[in-house]
Amino acid sequence: MSKVALIRCGTYNYEDVKEAVKRGIGLLGGINRFAKKDEKIVLKPNLLVADPPEKCVTTHPSVFGAVAELFLTTGAKISYGDSPAFGSMAGAAKKAGLAEVAGRLGIEEADFKNGADIYFEKGKQNRKFIVAKALLDNDAVISLPKLKSHAFERFTGAIKNQFGCVPGMLKGEYHVKIPDPYNFAKMLVDLNSFVNPRLYVMDGIHAMEGNGPRGGKPRQMNMLLFSEDPVALDATVCRLIGLDPEFVPTTKFGMEYGMGTYLESEIEIVGDDLDSFKDDGFDIKRSPLRTYKAKGFSRFINNRFVPKPYILEDRCVKCGVCVNMCPVDPKAVDWFKGDKGKVPVYNYDNCIRCYCCQELCPESVIKLKVPILRRMFKR
Ligand code: SF4
Ligand code: SF4
Structure with missing residues (x-):
C-alpha cells in the first residue's frame, strides 16, 4: 500500500506553509525517517527557467524554504539545485526567489552544471545517462515538483521533475533521440528510478493549467502533496483534476516498470479529504496522447x-x-x-x-x- 499525504494550504504565507509541510511529513512518519545527522541531502525543486514565483512555473520559495528548514533540524547537510532548460541555475534561483531563501538558511548550491556518465543496470528503456554531478555527491535527493500541465506529457509532476537532473542543453538531445512521448516517458521513469528520491513534496498551492509548463495560467488548488511513491502521488493529482492516470505516460510506465502504483485500491490517502480538492474545471488535455513519427x-x-x-x-x-x-x-x-x-x-x-x-x-x-x-x- 502506498501512502499519499494531502494537506490543505491556501496561501504561500511562510508560517502557514511551514505548518502544512510539518503536518504532511509527520503523517508519513516524521522528518527523521527521511534524513539523518551528517547525511548529505540535495533538494531538487522545479527551476525550469528564470521566472518569478507568481508565474507558477517554478516551485514556490515558501515551499522550498519550509522543507529545507525541516530537513535542517535533522542535522543533515542540505544543498539544492536544478538544471534549467537554458541560462544559469544561479539566475533561475534568484528570479524564482529560491536563492534568497537558501542564502537566509545557509544552504549551498549543488553541482547541477557538470555531468557524470552513469550506467543504470536496471533501466528498461535507457541504461546510459549523463546526470548532474550533484546526484553522485549526495546521499539522497528530495524532489520538490510543481503541479503543472504539460504539452508533451499531459502533466508534469513527481516523476518528470527529475528530468532537471540532466544538465542543461543535453535535455534537447533526449528529445531528438526519443521523439515518441511514450518512449520518452519510459526514459523518464528509468531516470527517476536511478535518481530514486527519498521523498516527494509537490507544490500544488497555485498550480499551472492550460499552456504549461511555462505559458499556462495559475490555478489555485490549495494543496501540498507528500509521498515516497511518485506514481501514487501523480495519480492522486490526476484524479483531482479529472485526468485518467493511464493517459499520463510517466504514470502509466511508472506502474508498469514497478516504481509504484496508480491503482486507487492500493493508495492510502491521509490528511485532508480528497473529494474537497476535486477540480474538473482544471484546463488540461484529457484525451490519450498521439505518437508522432517524423518520417x-x-x-x-x-x-x-x-x-x-x-x-x-x-x-x-x-x-x-x-x-x-x-x-x-x-x-x-x-x-x-x-x-x-x-x-x-x-x-x-x-x-x-x-x-x-x-x-x-x-x-x-x-x-x-x-x-x-x-x-x-x-x-
Ligand atoms: S521540433 Fe518542433 S516542437 Fe520541437 S522545438 Fe522544434 S519546432 Fe518546436
Ligand atoms: S515565439 Fe516566443 S520564443 Fe520565439 S521569438 Fe517569439 S517570443 Fe521569442
Missing part, C-alpha cells in the same frame, strides 16, 4: 493529426529562444531567411513535436493547434 508517409498523416505549435505573431518579441531551443537539425522553427528582425517560421516537416519551443517561449505566445482532420474525426 515518410507516417509524417504526412501525422502532420494532419498531431497538434502543431504556432506563434501568435503580433505578440512575439523576436527573442529567438524558440529557435535556439529547437533540438532538431535542421531547425523546425527558424528565422525567415536568417532575418532576426522577423517572427520565426515553422517547417513542420522537420518538427518532431517535442514542444520545447512552446515550453520555453518567455512570452507564452506559442500555442498548439489541433489539425482540422483530427477535429473532424473526434467529432
